[in-house]
Amino acid sequence: MRVVQCQHREPNAMPFYAAIEGDELTALASSPFSEPIRLRHSEKHSLGDVRLLPPVIPSKVVAIGKNYRDHIEEMGGMAPAEPLVFLKPSSSVIGPGAPILLPALSERVEHEAELAIVIRSRCRRVAESEASAVILGVTALNDVTARDLQKLDGQWSRAKGFDTFCPIGPAIAFGLDPGHLRVTSRINGETRQDSSTDQLVFGVGRLIAHITAFMTLYPGDVIATGTPGGVGPLLDGDTIEVEVEGVGTLTNPVMADPDA
Numbered sequence: 001m002r003v004v005q006c007q008h009r010e011p012n013a014m015p016f017y018a019a020i021e022g023d024e025l026t027a028l029a030s031s032p033f034s035e036p037i038r039l040r041h042s043e044k045h046s047l048g049d050v051r052l053l054p055p056v057i058p059s060k061v062v063a064i065g066k067n068y069r070d071h072i073e074e075m076g077g078m079a080p081a082e083p084l085v086f087l088k089p090s091s092s093v094i095g096p097g098a099p100i101l102l103p104a105l106s107e108r109v110e111h112e113a114e115l116a117i118v119i120r121s122r123c124r125r126v127a128e129s130e131a132s133a134v135i136l137g138v139t140a141l142n143d144v145t146a147r148d149l150q151k152l153d154g155q156w157s158r159a160k161g162f163d164t165f166c167p168i169g170p171a172i173a174f175g176l177d178p179g180h181l182r183v184t185s186r187i188n189g190e191t192r193q194d195s196s197t198d199q200l201v202f203g204v205g206r207l208i209a210h211i212t213a214f215m216t217l218y219p220g221d222v223i224a225t226g227t228p229g230g231v232g233p234l235l236d237g238d239t240i241e242v243e244v245e246g247v248g249t250l251t252n253p254v255m256a257d258p259d260a
């Protein structure tokens with residue numbers, strides 16, 4: 001099952017969750033975090049009548065750097081001995097279709113296509129072997145990065161934390177094995193990244209164990225698992241697509257920040 005968060009286009013419309021099949025939405029009668037998920041079969045909508053929202057607004061996005069060997073090679077670094085953890089603020093999160101705004105402070109903004117994990121339940125100190133129990137589902141995420149500021153600052157909060165630098169969506173997919181999913185990105189229809197999560201240096205279970213050894217995760221928190229090789233610049237007027245197998249395609253236009 002794939003679940004989206006959406007709202008009708010009129011002002012002040014209430015966000016709601018719905019299961020999606022093709023272009024047809026069926027409203028959820030329960031929270032996507034409760035089991036079993038129940039559908040309100042009497043309430044159908046058409047995808048064309050709604051605006052998709054981020055499937056969750058996480059309290060934090062926990063992201064992993066340097067977790068595919070080909071990306072480590074293109075960045076010119078060493079593979080870390082343990083997962084390299086950083087945070088993206090919830091204020092950077094946007095949904096499908098919302099514009100990624102290029103800040104005047106950076107001359108080099110890049111895309112990073114990633115598999116993202118959505119956390120089901122409050123958890124800490126989760127054993128690697130128990131990690132699947134705290135996963136609600138998976139989605140796609142674009143870890144947009146001001147590459148020049150990442151190198152300049154040394155630590156990454158600014159480079160990866162601008163408003164609009166964390167598109168998430170379009171859906172949460174339930175019941176997939178996160179260890180074998182194709183991850184791709186395209187700019188203006190041209191493929192830039194094409195890999196699989198079976199290439200992850202540290203797999204999803206290891207990441208959850210590593211993160212929850214020092215940090216409590218809350219329902220709806222998101223883990224961005226790292227990007228494969230092929231990252232490159234985003235330019236004003238581009239359309240960037242991040243696709244994760246079984247999730248769908250996360251599409252965002254790119255534009256210069258009009259307020260910058």
Ligand code: MG
Nearest residue numbers: 112143226227
């Ligand atoms: Mg990344």
